[in-house]
Amino acid sequence: MHILVLGAAGMVGRKLTEKLLRDGRLGKHDITRMTLQDVVAPAKPATSIPIDIVTSDFADPGTAAPLVAGKPDVIFHLAAIVSGEAEAEFDKGYRINLDGTRYLIDAIRAIGGGYKPRLVFTSSIAVFGAPFPDKIGDEFFHTPLTSYGTQKSICELLIADYTRKGLLDGISIRLPTICVRPGTPNKAASGFFSNIIREPLAGHEAILPVSEDVRHWHASPRSAVGFLIHAGTMDLQAMGARRNLSMPGMSVTVGEQIAALDRVAGKGVVARIVRKTDPVITGIVSGWPRDFATDRALKLGFTTAEKTFDDIIRIHIEDELGGKFVA
C-alpha cells in the first residue's frame, strides 16, 4: 500500500507518519511506499520502507498531478495554513486551503481508469460559528466566522460531491483543538490552551489570557492520529452520502484543565500559570465551540485515546517528555 501524506511536516503529519512507519501497515495492508509532502521539506524518517520526500507549494496548480501520478492508495490531506494566517492573508488562505484542495481532487479525477483513492481530509470545528447550542450535534448547520472555517467547509462539500460522483473515496473529519500541542508557544489565539499545560511542565511560566470558566473542546495528538488512521481504514459505505463528521473530544473549562494539572503534576507546576487577561483573545475565544455531541462518529468507531483531561496531560508527558516533567 502506497500512502501519501500532504502537510507531512506539520505536528499531526509528523505524528501520523511516525505511527504509520512504526506499525508498518495501515489496517490489513503492509505499507510498501510513502510520499511525504509539505511546503518545507519533511524530515526523512529512518525506515526500510521506501519514502519519497516532496517539497512543494500546495497552492501551485502544478503541485497535485505529480503527487498523485504514482496512484497512492490512501491520501491523508493535512495541508493548510492556519486560522489566523488565513484571516490575515485572504488570498493566500483561499489559494492554499481551497484552490489547493481543488487541484488535488481534480488531479485525482484526471488520472481516471477507475483510480479512486481513499482521501482523508482534516477539517475543523471552525466550520461552526456562534451562537451555538450547548452541544453542537451532528446535524447542526455550518456558519463559519472565519475564512479558514469557510475554506474547510467548502472542501468538505467538494470532497463529498466528488465522492458521490465516484471520483474518489473521501471522508472529512473535524478535529477538536489538539491539546497538549507540543513545541514552542505560537501566536494562535488558541495557543494558551496548550501553553498553560506544556510550559509549566517544562519549568516555564505560561500566560493565561482568559478566565477559568472558558470552556473548549480538546483531543490529544494521539487521538488525532487515531482518528486519521480509523478514517483511512474504515468501511466508508456505512456513512452513506454524508462524509463529513465531527470527531469525539473532551469538553473542559480552563479551570478543569488547571485542576487536572494540579492532580497530575502538583501545585508547584500549577503556580507557573500567570493570569493576565487579554480582552482580544477573550473576545475571539467567546465565539468558539465549547461542546459537541458526536454520536455519529462514536457509532462509526472513532474513539479518543483519553478518558479524562488528566489522561491528556499524561499522554503529553509520555509522548513528548519521556515520562518526566519539572516538578
Next chain:
Amino acid sequence: MHILVLGAAGMVGRKLTEKLLRDGRLGKHDITRMTLQDVVAPAKPATSIPIDIVTSDFADPGTAAPLVAGKPDVIFHLAAIVSGEAEAEFDKGYRINLDGTRYLIDAIRAIGGGYKPRLVFTSSIAVFGAPFPDKIGDEFFHTPLTSYGTQKSICELLIADYTRKGLLDGISIRLPTICVRPGTPNKAASGFFSNIIREPLAGHEAILPVSEDVRHWHASPRSAVGFLIHAGTMDLQAMGARRNLSMPGMSVTVGEQIAALDRVAGKGVVARIVRKTDPVITGIVSGWPRDFATDRALKLGFTTAEKTFDDIIRIHIEDELGGKFVA
C-alpha cells in the same frame, strides 16, 4: 440607483426586470440605469430608463470585471445552469455555478475604494439532501446530493465570508421550487409539478409521473420576485453573520395540487392529467425536501404572494394567461 441582473434572460430574471422597470424604483431609490446580462441576449425592454444589454459567458474569467466596472449598487445574481445540467456536465457546472460566482465577488473586491454593493444570490433548497426531518428548520445542516446543490452551498459560504470581511453586502436566498413555471415542458425532473397545472389550463394533456402523495415545497414566480426585491432592499444588519436563508413557501402534495386545480378550473381541466408512473423520476423526487419551517425568513419580512395553492394557480392564470384558461 444602478442595478445589475445576472441571468436576466431566465424566467425569474425576466420577471424581476419587468417588475423593477414597472416600479421604476427599488425600495426608496429611483432606478437610473440597469445592466442585464445573460449567456443569450436578454430582450431589451421598452423603457425610458437606460439599459445596457450584455451577452457573456458567466464562466469566462473576463466576464465579471466589465460588469461591475460601472459599480452597480445592487446585483441580483441569478446566473446558473440548472440541477440536471450541472449533474450531467460536471465541469460546466463547476465553471458556471462556482467559478463564475468567485470571479464575480473577486471582481467586486478588486474595485476597492469602499465599493460594497448589495449582492442578492439565488441559492436553492438543493443545498439540503435526504434524509430530512418532517420540516427543515433554519439550522439544519447542508448535505447536498447533487453537484448543483454543492455549488450553491459553496457560493453561500463564499458570499457570507466576503460579506463578513466587508468586501460586499451579500445575502443568499434559497428559493422553493417555482410553481407554476411558465413556458413549455422541459426535461427537469421537477417539471411535472408545473406541467400538471400549466398544460391542462392551456388545453393540453400533461403526464403525472409520481403518485399523488408526493409532497413538495412551492412558491409562485410572483413570490420569487418579491423575495428578491425584499433581499435587495432590507437592512441586512439584522441578519448578523448568517446571510443564508431558506425562503417561505407552501408544502403541498400532488393530490392537493390537483384538488386546487379542480376548485379553480374544474373537472374538465383536471381530466387532462395523465397518470403514467416513471420510476426514475419517482426515485429522484423521493430525495427532495418536502417541507420547511422558515421562521427566520418570516421574521425578517419575507412573505409569499399566495396563501393557498389555489392562489398559486390563480396567479398563473392572471400573470401568464391574461385571466383566461381552456375549461
